[in-house]
Amino acid sequence: xxxxxxxxxxxxxxxxxxxxxxxxxxxxxxxxxxxxxxxxxxxxxxxxxxxxxxxxxxxxxxx
Numbered sequence: 357x358x359x360x361x362x363x364x365x366x367x368x369x370x371x372x373x374x375x376x377x378x379x380x381x382x383x384x385x386x387x388x389x390x391x392x393x394x395x396x397x398x399x400x401x402x403x404x405x406x407x408x409x410x411x412x413x414x415x416x417x418x419x
Contacts (some may be wrong), residue, residue: 358412365393367405375413402418 365384366373374390380401384394393405 361413362411363403364411365403365405365406366408367391367393373408380408 360383361376361378362375364373364375365387367389369391370386370389374387374393376384376395378400380394380396382396383392384401385391386393386405391405394401394403396402397412
C-alpha cells in the first residue's frame with residue numbers, strides 16, 4: 357500500500373475545503389478568502405488549516 361500523498365484541508369476563516377499535496381513546494385492559500393493554509397518545510401508541509409482527511413491517490417493503469 358502506498359503512502360497517502362494528498363490531504364483535504366479546511367480554512368479556519370471561511371471554512372472552504374480544498375485538496376493539496378502533503379509535501380509542499382510552495383505556500384498554499386485559500387482559494388476563497390486568500391488566508392494562508394499551509395507552508396513548505398522541505399518535507400511534509402506545515403498545515404495552519406485543519407487537516408480533515410488524507411486521500412489515497414487513484415491507482416494507475418485503470419481498468
